Amino acid sequence: MEEKEVQGAPVHKRRVRYSGTHPKRFEEKYKEQNPEKYADTVEKVIKKGSTPAGMHISICVNEILDFLDIRPGMQGLDATLGYGGHTTEMLKKLEGQGHMYGLDVDPIEIVKTKARLKERGFDEDILTVKQMNFADIDKLVPETGLFDFVLADLGVSSMQIDNPERGFTYKADGPLDLRLNPEKGISAAERLKQMDMEEIAGMFVENSDEPYAEEIAREIAKRNRKRQYIETTTGLKEVIETTLSFIPEKERKEAVKKSCQRCFQALRIDVNQEFEVLESFLTKLPGILAPGGRAAILTFHSGEDRLVKYYFKEGKKDGLYSDVANDVIRPSAEECQRNPRARSTKMRWAIREGENSHRN
Numbered sequence: 001m002e003e004k005e006v007q008g009a010p011v012h013k014r015r016v017r018y019s020g021t022h023p024k025r026f027e028e029k030y031k032e033q034n035p036e037k038y039a040d041t042v043e044k045v046i047k048k049g050s051t052p053a054g055m056h057i058s059i060c061v062n063e064i065l066d067f068l069d070i071r072p073g074m075q076g077l078d079a080t081l082g083y084g085g086h087t088t089e090m091l092k093k094l095e096g097q098g099h100m101y102g103l104d105v106d107p108i109e110i111v112k113t114k115a116r117l118k119e120r121g122f123d124e125d126i127l128t129v130k131q132m133n134f135a136d137i138d139k140l141v142p143e144t145g146l147f148d149f150v151l152a153d154l155g156v157s158s159m160q161i162d163n164p165e166r167g168f169t170y171k172a173d174g175p176l177d178l179r180l181n182p183e184k185g186i187s188a189a190e191r192l193k194q195m196d197m198e199e200i201a202g203m204f205v206e207n208s209d210e211p212y213a214e215e216i217a218r219e220i221a222k223r224n225r226k227r228q229y230i231e232t233t234t235g236l237k238e239v240i241e242t243t244l245s246f247i248p249e250k251e252r253k254e255a256v257k258k259s260c261q262r263c264f265q266a267l268r269i270d271v272n273q274e275f276e277v278l279e280s281f282l283t284k285l286p287g288i289l290a291p292g293g294r295a296a297i298l299t300f301h302s303g304e305d306r307l308v309k310y311y312f313k314e315g316k317k318d319g320l321y322s323d324v325a326n327d328v329i330r331p332s333a334e335e336c337q338r339n340p341r342a343r344s345t346k347m348r349w350a351i352r353e354g355e356n357s358h359r360n
């Protein structure tokens, strides 16, 4: 039934309809976005190996908890709060004694996560949530003191990827933004306008080893010259499709998909300066850990893992860490089946030199 406008009254905006059992668009998945209200729907989606819209499934939870060995009374830091899944599990280990700090650069999701955790009973007494880049962790210590355990689960959350407004995916139309903090810096669309062909190609190669970097960069630069700027996610996908049209048809779809994944990742790394902030974090990490303090880091591509491996190894050589992971820890096959987003995860750990007062 059509709703009539009553003079003077605000026009009632209808909620987007849930289109059957398999809604495709993010906005239509309102059942998944309300996990408390529609627990059945959420469980069904997880069982199918998907991540419900507006939610993030935490990776390697048991491996992280096993390693961090959290005891009541400890002070901990989750440098990448996200949905708050890991934080929730770590807080449970504190059994109400001690404190955790949760950081995230994302001003949009952090508000929702803070409210969600408060609803679960984790208020300011036990958890402090701060919008902050983990590159600045040293600034936290004068206020907080040192940490007995630290977790960093790098990259983006499913909520960020799934929201077309954030521009993280080529699978849905949206502005080509890709900033973790859209209030700072410039969007990926702006970055593409700024760079010349060589810079764009270099960015695709250095950040994601894109094999068609030159060809794609040439097409972007050509459009820039004609002022046909790439403003949207599907706009960039179309450029990649056009560039790769020389690939035989039966291989093209897969090639376009892979190049889209790599180019979006490269742009995300670029606009968020992900390598630079990770290096800053890794340099400062020993200085924020208490004696015997433990740190675990989850990475999602080889560039990140190389950095973590290097800084942990050097830290051990310099006597800052008493021990570091020799090999990466991977999520189990069962976890990868349950959550395909876990497939590329690698975990590394380090233990700060000295005795931890809570573990004696």
Ligand SMILES: C[S@@+](CC[C@H](N)C(=O)[O-])C[C@H]1O[C@@H](n2cnc3c(N)ncnc32)[C@H](O)[C@@H]1O
Residues within 6 Å of the ligand: 056, 057, 058, 059, 079, 080, 081, 082, 083, 084, 085, 086, 087, 103, 104, 105, 106, 109, 132, 133, 134, 135, 153, 154, 155, 156, 157, 158, 180, 277
């Ligand atoms: C994979 S998610 C974390 C998910 C979380 N562990 C959970 O269980 O819900 C990564 C999060 O880190 C945040 N992030 C990425 N880089 C950051 C940085 N330099 N400083 C602070 N937060 C960052 C992202 O905004 C995102 O929310």
